Amino acid sequence: MPGAVISGWGICVPDKIVTNEDLSARLDTSDAWITERTGIRQRHIGGTTSELAIVAGRRALEKAGRSPDEIDLLVLATTTPDATVPGTSATVQDALGLQAGAFDLNAACSGFVYALVAGHGMVLAGSKRVLVIGSDTLSRITDWDDRSLAVIVGDGAGAVVLEATDGPGELLAWDLGADGSLRHLLKCDHGGFLYMNGKEIFRHAVRAVVESSVKTLAQVGMDPSDVDVFIPHQANARIISAARERLGIPEERTVVTIDRYGNTSSASVPLAMADALETGLLQPGALVLMSGFGGGMTWASAVLRWGG
Numbered sequence: 001m002p003g004a005v006i007s008g009w010g011i012c013v014p015d016k017i018v019t020n021e022d023l024s025a026r027l028d029t030s031d032a033w034i035t036e037r038t039g040i041r042q043r044h045i046g047g048t049t050s051e052l053a054i055v056a057g058r059r060a061l062e063k064a065g066r067s068p069d070e071i072d073l074l075v076l077a078t079t080t081p082d083a084t085v086p087g088t089s090a091t092v093q094d095a096l097g098l099q100a101g102a103f104d105l106n107a108a109c110s111g112f113v114y115a116l117v118a119g120h121g122m123v124l125a126g127s128k129r130v131l132v133i134g135s136d137t138l139s140r141i142t143d144w145d146d147r148s149l150a151v152i153v154g155d156g157a158g159a160v161v162l163e164a165t166d167g168p169g170e171l172l173a174w175d176l177g178a179d180g181s182l183r184h185l186l187k188c189d190h191g192g193f194l195y196m197n198g199k200e201i202f203r204h205a206v207r208a209v210v211e212s213s214v215k216t217l218a219q220v221g222m223d224p225s226d227v228d229v230f231i232p233h234q235a236n237a238r239i240i241s242a243a244r245e246r247l248g249i250p251e252e253r254t255v256v257t258i259d260r261y262g263n264t265s266s267a268s269v270p271l272a273m274a275d276a277l278e279t280g281l282l283q284p285g286a287l288v289l290m291s292g293f294g295g296g297m298t299w300a301s302a303v304l305r306w307g308g
């Protein structure tokens, strides 16, 4: 059946690296606590959501060998838009010179997987090429005196080009979920700072990832033992381990980048995907499971056959 394939990808993180030691120098925290409780050793901080998205998007276009005028649609997943109006996608569309529709999508840390599924759907509906970007600058809505959040956030962006193909598409199955009754657990009011009930989110996150992953795999008659590469949202190394263990996916098939990037919200899955491509873990033919969760609460899983 015709579908879409990912023909290019690109990432961007700010140059400035903030280490656990840097944070420990100004907050009542320590490298030992941050490393042990979160798995984070450093994070990149800086830039705006559009700046990071533009660079990641340009790199994805280059890798796909596509010019801006060959893109029909831009879907930008972000929970930290540059402004309330206009959508940050407008800035990105203009800077990249796309002659395409452009819209923002906010599903918090599940945003990239939501956008990937939406982009695939648009290809099935007739778009030829969709640029999907996840970009977030959580640092801009973080109270840097709040140690519970300052130690986990990072900034970054990741992008993919989705192309229509006559051959088999990559997306085999997906699950998008939400439980808005839990929206108070992670929120940021206009002009305010991020608030998170970390313990509660943690509990729900592990369950959401496990249940959503199993449900998605079951749609195509598979189970976690079939997964070659597991790309979870990177919110906490302990959440990744707990979900991975419950799913029975070996550590060596699981992508972990949180040590270098922290929690980059919509960017974490594409950053991890790019890492898996760079290290060679992600090879043509691999069965890929992506699973994200976050504010809303939202969750999203996708199963792809890499290379279609």
Ligand code: UT7
Pocket: 028, 029, 030, 033, 034, 037, 038, 109, 147, 148, 151, 152, 186, 196, 197, 198, 199, 201, 202, 205, 234, 235, 236, 239, 263, 265, 293, 294, 295
């Ligand atoms: O991206 C999607 C949404 N976000 C998430 O999925 C995040 C999910 N939650 C988490 O990752 C974890 O809950 C956190 C990393 C945020 C917190 O870890 P925790 O193990 O749940 O810590 P806690 O909040 O239960 O705090 C344990 C102790 C407390 O001290 P007492 O009361 O035991 O004396 C805290 O005050 O650790 C203390 N603490 C810290 N100590 C040093 C909290 N933050 C820090 C800190 N440095 N930065």
